[in-house]
Amino acid sequence: MERTPIPVLTVQTAPYEDQRPTGGGGLRRPTGLFESQRNYLPNFVQSLLSSVDLRDRQGCTMPVYTSILCVSIVYVCVYLLMFKNLIGRLVIGQNGILSTPAVSCIIRKIKAAGGIILTASHSPGGPGGEFGVKFEVANGGPAPDAVSDKIYQISKTLEEYTICPDLRVDLSRLGRQEFDLENKFKPFRVEIVDSVDIYLNLLRNIFDFNAIRNLLTGPNQIKIRIDAMNGVMGPYVRRILCDELGAPANSAINCVPLEDFGGQRPDPNLTYATALLEAMRGGEYGFGAAFDADGDRYMILGQNGFFVNASDSLAIIAANLSCIPYFCQMGVRGFGRSMPTSTALDKVAKVMKVPVYETPTGWRYFSNLMDSGRCSLCGEESFGTGSDHLREKDGLWAVLVWLSILAARKQSVEEIVRDHWAKFGRHYYCRFDYEALEPRTAYFIMRDLEALITDKSFSHQQFAVGNNIYSVERTDSFEYIDPVDGTVTKRQGLRIIFSDASRLIFRMSASSHVRATLRIYAESYEKDPSQHNKEPQAVLSPLIAIALKISQIHERTGRKGPTVIT
Secondary structure, eight states, rough: OOOOBBBEEEEEEOOOOOOOOEEEEEEEEEEHHHSSSSHHHHHHHHHHHTOOOOOHHTTEEEEEESSSSSSSSHHHHHHHHHHTTEEEEEEEEEEEOOOHHHHHHHHHTTTOOOOEEEETTTTTTSTSEEEEEEEEESSSSOOHHHHHHHHHHHHHTOOOOEEEEEEEOOOOEEEEEOOTTTTOOOEEEEEEEESSSSHHHHHHHSSOHHHHHHHHSSTTTTOEEEEEETTTTTHIIIIIIIIIIIOGGGGSSSSSSSSGGGGGGOOSTTOOOOOHHHHHHTOOEEEEEOOOOSOOEEEEEEEGGEEHHHHHHHHHHHHGGGGGGHHHHHHOOEEEEEEEEEEEEHHHEEEEEEOOEEEEEHHHHHHHHHTOOSSSSEETTTTEEEEEEEESHHHHHHHHHHHHHHHHOOOOOHHHHHHHHHHHHHEEEEEEEEEEEEEHHHHHHHHHHHHTOOOOGGTTTTTETEEEEEEEEEEEEEEEEOOOOOOOOOOOEEEEEEEEOOEEEEEEEEEEESSSEEEEEEEEEEEOOOGTTHHHHHHHHHHHHHHHHHHHHHHHHHOOOOOOOO
């Protein structure tokens, strides 16, 4: 019996002026805005799809996934309905779930045209939280700025989108499903894939799984504690760390993906990963890690809650790449770090005699470097680290690197970190986040601060705080020239660099259109091992005092302190 084709409807709509992607082709807004604004979600998706050249999207393959069932499975289906005859094949993780690194992996494996990611990332999720849409391009990385700009321009003139309201896909059933759509000669294919398989096979080719397995199960085994924070990483932690590598099932906590992340914010830092921190402080576990909702960020803790900041983690990984078979085979061509990330990586690169690329914040800048063969390892201070095995930061990859280092060096996390400080010096570092600021207030603080620090009178100014005197060596508004294509990216943060190499950085992050975040970063270098046991807040308090004084952020916002300190 011949099947009746599924109707394809064209829906008239009106454009929105506020759908400018905030970087990497992403749009994150309060969930309520997506639900209350007519056609807000389909408008953006249609703009995103229309940004892809028609020749590239007709008959192509595109993965779609949620990093968690952000509102309901309906959101996944909404995306399916959007593709009409533009896309020939969709690849979706079982039950709509894939991690961001897994999506990057699949895009590269099957040579897809790109991928759509539905994720709250490390923000609160569910009806009272946030919801986001990201676009990965054909290299498996975030959309470059030119693509984001194109999406925005299309969104401002969009008049219609196309949808198939009667299309029904069983997201729980592995395998291929075909649908006859109206006015389409070939069946529209949807392939439901195992969420872990393809990504796991990639990891097997990077690491020595036997060495990690022996670390977790052998006579000198280490007990680990892994917190998936009720995001997408639960299935990956259980399948890879427990089933594949032998960690006991009770090593993994909060592994059930929940729509609202169990009412918690899935941000792997000392402020929000408190359950893991308390467990590690008890001394029972030798290694701990937490992941954000979509699996691209991570945090490392050692026994007794010993904290490894993200900048140190990146530098220590760089110094120990010989523990990873992948790098022994492929070699190391260069390192990359975002400008606010501490310069600890630079010390390692100097010893290894490889270049360091200092980029704006955003993984898309690393993708270009890796595609050109310039960069093997890169990272950001916001707990994102990755290598050229993908074009996304990869939290579980970073955890497996750390476990590989522990297995090879037969030392504890704290011993490895302290040995690193003794060899390269310690970079005391912290970040103050002022979240949910009124955007105009944040803008004017940054505008006035830029005028202050770039004035000639500010150059070589001295600040006396207690017994400390800091002399300004240079200041700027960070500008990046891409060594691959010459693209210039301006106004990526304000820098004050002092004569002792200490740094203060101010940067505004507007990941949500409604509110803004202003971040202050402080860094101070200490070579003397006898001075490596101090608390970062104590060491950096004079620099923070200078930052608060010149920015007047408390006076201008009414805040008494930062929202988060990392």
